[in-house]
Amino acid sequence: MNEEAISEYLEKTGENWEIIEKLVQEEKLTKSMYNGMVFYLRKMK
Numbered sequence: 001m002n003e004e005a006i007s008e009y010l011e012k013t014g015e016n017w018e019i020i021e022k023l024v025q026e027e028k029l030t031k032s033m034y035n036g037m038v039f040y041l042r043k044m045k
Contacts (some may be wrong), residue, residue, distance in 0.1 A: 002037040 023029040029040045
């Protein structure tokens with residue numbers, strides 16, 4: 001999911017980026033760049 005889509009979803013649900021940052025720290029999400037855009041992907045086992 002790209003960063004913009006996540007921002008829109010978080011705004012709609014009333015959440016903030018802390019939840020995304022926590023998931024990255026817990027290694028449940030990974031942050032990747034592709035064609036100059038930031039994407040957050042679920043970590044595969």
